[in-house]
Amino acid sequence: MADVIVVGAGLAGLNCALTLQQRGLEVTVLEAGDAVGGRVRTDVIDGYLCDRGFQLLNPAYPAVRRYVDLTALDLHAFAAGVAVAGAAGTTVVADPRRSPGLIGRSLASGYVQPKELTRLAVWAAPALGPVHRLLADAERADLPLRESFDRAGVEGRVRREILEPFLAGVLAEDNGSSSAAFARLLVRSFLLGTPALPAGGMRALPEQLAGRLREPVRLGIGATAVRPVDGEVVVGTGEGELRARAVVVATDPSSATELVRVRAPRMKGLSTYWFATDEPPRTDKLLVVDGRRDGPVVNTAVMSNVAPSYAPPGRHLIQATTLWPSDAVESDVRIQLTRMYGRSAGVWELVVRHDVAEALPHQPPPLDVRHPVDLGEGRFVAGDHRDTASLQGALVSGRRAANAVTAYLA
Numbered sequence: 001m002a003d004v005i006v007v008g009a010g011l012a013g014l015n016c017a018l019t020l021q022q023r024g025l026e027v028t029v030l031e032a033g034d035a036v037g038g039r040v041r042t043d044v045i046d047g048y049l050c051d052r053g054f055q056l057l058n059p060a061y062p063a064v065r066r067y068v069d070l071t072a073l074d075l076h077a078f079a080a081g082v083a084v085a086g087a088a089g090t091t092v093v094a095d096p097r098r099s100p101g102l103i104g105r106s107l108a109s110g111y112v113q114p115k116e117l118t119r120l121a122v123w124a125a126p127a128l129g130p131v132h133r134l135l136a137d138a139e140r141a142d143l144p145l146r147e148s149f150d151r152a153g154v155e156g157r158v159r160r161e162i163l164e165p166f167l168a169g170v171l172a173e174d175n176g177s178s179s180a181a182f183a184r185l186l187v188r189s190f191l192l193g194t195p196a197l198p199a200g201g202m203r204a205l206p207e208q209l210a211g212r213l214r215e216p217v218r219l220g221i222g223a224t225a226v227r228p229v230d231g232e233v234v235v236g237t238g239e240g241e242l243r244a245r246a247v248v249v250a251t252d253p254s255s256a257t258e259l260v261r262v263r264a265p266r267m268k269g270l271s272t273y274w275f276a277t278d279e280p281p282r283t284d285k286l287l288v289v290d291g292r293r294d295g296p297v298v299n300t301a302v303m304s305n306v307a308p309s310y311a312p313p314g315r316h317l318i319q320a321t322t323l324w325p326s327d328a329v330e331s332d333v334r335i336q337l338t339r340m341y342g343r344s345a346g347v348w349e350l351v352v353r354h355d356v357a358e359a360l361p362h363q364p365p366p367l368d369v370r371h372p373v374d375l376g377e378g379r380f381v382a383g384d385h386r387d388t389a390s391l392q393g394a395l396v397s398g399r400r401a402a403n404a405v406t407a408y409l410a
Contacts, residue, residue: 002028004405005235005244007223007259010038011391012382013250014209014217015067015398016405021214023406028215028244030237032222035203036210038252039359040391042201045351047312049201050274053356054169054299054321057205060193063395069208074199076307079285081106084161085340086291093162094286098194116156120163123152126181127188134188135369138181142365145183146176161291169289169299169321172268172360179367182388189392197307205391223249226259228377246405250382250398252358260375265385267358269324273333275348280305280316281341288340295336296328297321318348324355361385373397374404 006017009031017027035041041052056078059070081094081102091109094102106112126134143151145167149159168174170186198204210217225236226247233247249256253264280302282288288300300320304311311317320333330350337345361384371386382401387393 001232001243001245002026003244003409004028004246004248005030005233005242006248006250007226007235008038008250008252008255008383009033009036009206009210009217009219010250010383011040011206011209011394012384012386012398012401013038013248014206014213015395016248016250016382016402018067018209018212019399019402020405023402025409026215027213028242029213029217030221030223030235030242031217031219034219036217036219037203037206039356040202040206042203043352044201047315048274048276048317048351049310050317050352050354051202051272052354053270053272053359054301054319055202056195057198057202057391058189058193058195060189061390061392061395063392063399067209067395068205072208073204075196076199077194077196077285078287078301078306080194081286082162082166083282083284083286083288084109084111084291085288086161089342090288090340092286095191111158111162113156113158116154116158119153120158123149123154124184124187124191127184127191131185131188134181134184135367138179138365138367142179142181142367144176144365145171145178145180148180148183149176157291160293162289165289165291165293165298166287168323169270172270172323173362174298174323177362177364179363179365181365181367182363185388186390197303197310199307199309201310223251223259226379228379231378233378245409246378246380248380248382248401248405250401253361253383253385254358256381256383256385260379260381262375262381265361268360268362269355269357270359271322271324271326271356272354273320273322273330274351274353275318275320275345276311276351277316277318277348278314281318281343281345290336290340292339294339296323296326296332297336297340298323300337300340317351324357324359360389363389369393373401374408378408380404
């Protein structure tokens with residue numbers, strides 16, 4: 001019998017298990033799938049690294065800096081900016097601090113309008129202050145993102161053609177219903193750090209955490225029930241019952257609801273198409289959004305420009321992400337990509353399409369980043385649905401659950 005059983009080997013479960021292990025507890029981690037990572041997985045197909053959905057690692061997240069060996073991941077950063085596809089071609093808008101070589105293209109883009117940028121700066125200002133103050137303000141006066149932009153007078157081309165398309169991919173929605181405070185937290189992370197890709201794909205992140213465990217994760221073992229019995233907690237599995245002094249359920253929200261009856265948030269989905277080609281449609285490391293918003297694609301990027309390891313030598317890998325569910329079909333995606341890149345996407349090879357129905361929990365206003373993790377009777381829960389819908393939230397919730405378990409067992 002272990003001291004603690006952690007159900008689920010996503011980032012939350014792994015960080016929880018590592019924290020408990022560091023405190024001298026015996027921990028067993030169960031994972032129903034064939035690999036660790038939960039939603040953070042990478043499929044290797046004919047030499048291409050296709051993450052399960054378009055994912056990025058932002059090294060500015062405090063929890064990432066604290067718990068992850070970033071040097072070992074061999075990160076390859078995107079350029080600090082976006083390319084905006086429009087009727088007259090593609091323009092570039094970049095952060096002059098981190099991409100000084102793109103200043104000229106940014107000034108020539110037509111998006112550098114002092115009045116509009118000033119209003120945007122005022123809207124974003126809370127994101128640059130202390131996080132605790134931003135969260136305290138959110139409790140008093142948080143708004144849906146759409147309404148927050150309206151009240152701040154953030155309108156015009158920057159909002160319509162850059163901000164909203166960009167945030168649609170980050171938030172997995174295009175209706176502006178998410179918490180404005182949560183959007184500001186995301187903006188903060190983009191201003192403080194440049195998103196990147198591990199050379200080995202996003203799978204390298206959970207694999208690094210799992211590699212630190214004394215007892216390897218037990219793969220292919222899913223939990224069917226979690227119940228307290230005589231001061232212990234029993235976990236039912238297909239291979240029999242396991243007992244522990246405490247159990248942490250760190251699965252996806254739907255599974256957690258079945259096991260411990262927590263309330264599941266509304267989940268939002270994304271579909272990602274992975275295309276291969278001999279010639280890249282762009283040579284830079286920019287994320288591309290569609291300023292015309294004419295089609296299902298919310299963002300696209302030549303991933304092999306950023307991290308060459310994502311494709312075999314001499315080949316290139318392109319991702320295109322759409323909101324899910326959608327009536328769009330592959331031909332619609334190829335038509336829009338042809339417009340966005342100015343090159344025919346009709347001949348690109350489709351490597352795989354990932355439909356991630358539960359990509360992110362919805363975070364409505366007012367933002368609540370501290371959902372309870374202690375359910376009583378030795379049962380605990382962790383996951384980004386207990387904190388913020390991000391890698392940061394997953395890691396933090398795992399730590400919070402470990403702290404609660406430590407206090408319970410003391």
